[in-house]
Amino acid sequence: MAKRVLVTGGTGYIGSHTTVELLEAGYEVVIVDNLSNSERTVLNGIRKITGRKVPFHKVDCRSLASLRRIFVRYGFDAVIHFAASKAVGESVEQPLMYYQNNLVSLMNILQLMRENGVRNLVFSSSCTVYGQAEKLPVSEQTPRREATSPYGNTKHMCEDIIRDSVAAYPEIHAIALRYFNPIGAHPSAEIGELPRGVPNNLIPFVTQTAAGIRPMLSVFGDDYNTPDGSCIRDYINVTDLAKAHVVAVGRMTGDKMKQPFEVFNIGTGRGVSTLEVVRTFEKVNNLKLNYKIVGRRAGDIEAVWADPTYANEELGWKAEKSLDETLQSAWNWQKHLGEKKSK
Numbered sequence: 001m002a003k004r005v006l007v008t009g010g011t012g013y014i015g016s017h018t019t020v021e022l023l024e025a026g027y028e029v030v031i032v033d034n035l036s037n038s039e040r041t042v043l044n045g046i047r048k049i050t051g052r053k054v055p056f057h058k059v060d061c062r063s064l065a066s067l068r069r070i071f072v073r074y075g076f077d078a079v080i081h082f083a084a085s086k087a088v089g090e091s092v093e094q095p096l097m098y099y100q101n102n103l104v105s106l107m108n109i110l111q112l113m114r115e116n117g118v119r120n121l122v123f124s125s126s127c128t129v130y131g132q133a134e135k136l137p138v139s140e141q142t143p144r145r146e147a148t149s150p151y152g153n154t155k156h157m158c159e160d161i162i163r164d165s166v167a168a169y170p171e172i173h174a175i176a177l178r179y180f181n182p183i184g185a186h187p188s189a190e191i192g193e194l195p196r197g198v199p200n201n202l203i204p205f206v207t208q209t210a211a212g213i214r215p216m217l218s219v220f221g222d223d224y225n226t227p228d229g230s231c232i233r234d235y236i237n238v239t240d241l242a243k244a245h246v247v248a249v250g251r252m253t254g255d256k257m258k259q260p261f262e263v264f265n266i267g268t269g270r271g272v273s274t275l276e277v278v279r280t281f282e283k284v285n286n287l288k289l290n291y292k293i294v295g296r297r298a299g300d301i302e303a304v305w306a307d308p309t310y311a312n313e314e315l316g317w318k319a320e321k322s323l324d325e326t327l328q329s330a331w332n333w334q335k336h337l338g339e340k341k342s343k
Contacts (some may be wrong), residue, residue: 009082128152185333238308267306
C-alpha cells in the first residue's frame with residue numbers, strides 16, 4: 001500500500017513541485033493550504049503533469065480543530081510542512097503576522113502528529129538561519145547566527161521547537177531541509193512561482209519585467225563586498241529542491257535516519273550574484289531587461305551559498321539542473337501564464 005504524505009502549503013511554489021515529485025515516486029498526497037499566497041488553479045497543473053487528482057482542503061494550519069479533522073480522516077505516514085509566510089521584507093514590516101503564522105502552524109502540526117501517531121516530519125527551513133556567516137560556503141556545522149529579519153528568526157525558532165519536541169517525544173522524528181534560493185519552474189510549464197501582487201523574490205520580478213507587467217527591475221545595492229557589488233545567493237532549481245523532499249521522506253519511512261533530528265543544506269554549492277542572474281536570464285532567453293540599481297533592502301545579507309556535500313553523500317541527492325536551464329524554465333512559465341490569460 002502506498003504511503004500517504006500530508007503536504008501543508010501544497011498549492012504554493014515549492015509545495016506544488018514537491019507534490020508532483022511525490023506522486024511520480026508512488027506516494028499518495030493530501031494537500032492543505034489556506035490559499036493566502038497561492039491559487040487553487042495550481043491543482044489543475046498538478047493534475048495535467050501527473051494525471052492524478054490530489055485531495056485538497058482549504059485549511060489554515062493555525063486552526064487546530066480544522067487541521068485535526070484532516071489528520072483523523074486520512075492517517076499519514078509523513079508530513080511535509082511548507083505552510084508559512086516567507087518574505088523577508090514583509091516580515092520586517094509585519095513581524096507579529098510572521099511569528100503567529102509560522103510558529104503556531106508548526107506547533108499545531110507537532111501536536112497532531114503526537115495525537116495521531118504520525119512519526120515523520122520534513123520541515124521547510126532556510127539558509128537564513130546562518131545569517132551573514134563568517135566563512136563561506138556554509139555547511140551544516142556552520143553556527144547559526146542571529147537572524148537579520150523576523151522571517152529568518154521564525155526559521156530559527158521553528159528548528160528549536162522541533163529539536164526540543166523530538167527530544168521530549170521519541171515517537172517523532174524530523175528532518176529540516178535548509179533551502180537556499182529556489183527558482184525556475186517545472187519543465188512542463190504547468191506549474192511555477194505564482195506570487196500574489198508585487199513579487200518579493202528576484203526571479204518572478206525578472207520574468208514579470210521581461211513580460212512588461214513590471215516597468216523596471218530594481219537591483220538592491222551594488223556596493224556589497226562582492227565581485228560586482230550585488231548580493232550573492234545559491235540559486236537552486238525548484239524541481240531539484242522538490243526531489244530532496246522525496247528522498248527525505250524515503251529516508252524517514254525507511255528507517256534510515258542516524259539521528260532523530262537531522263539537518264541538511266539543499267543548494268547547488270555555487271554562489272551567483274544578482275547581476276549575474278540578470279545577465280544570464282538575458283542571454284539564455286535572448287532579451288533585454290529594464291533594470292536599475294537602487295539602495296540596499298532591509299534584512300538582506302551580503303552573500304551566502306551552500307556546501308551541499310553532506311546532503312550529496314548522506315541523502316544521495318544532488319542538484320542537477322544548470323542555471324541556464326532553470327532561467328529558461330522560469331521564462332517559459334511566465335509566457336505560459338501570459339498565454340492562459342490571453343485566452
